[in-house]
Amino acid sequence: MDKLLIFGLGGQEILFIALIVLLLFGGKKIPELMKGLGKGVKSFKDGMNGTEEDAKNEENKEKE
Secondary structure, three states: OOOOOEOOEOHHHHHHHHHHHHHHHHHHHHHHHHHHHHHHHHHHHHHHHHHHHHHHHHHHHHHO
């Protein structure tokens, strides 16, 4: 079991997927896609933190 597993995929599968993505989008579009993905993840995390803070504020109001 020396195989690198990411989401259940081995090295060859990851390389194959990367090659397909490169062929579909080209080298210039990939950084733009990754930047957009990063912004989406950051926005999602910020939204999750916001809902946790809202829940804590609600609990504090109920205790008062």
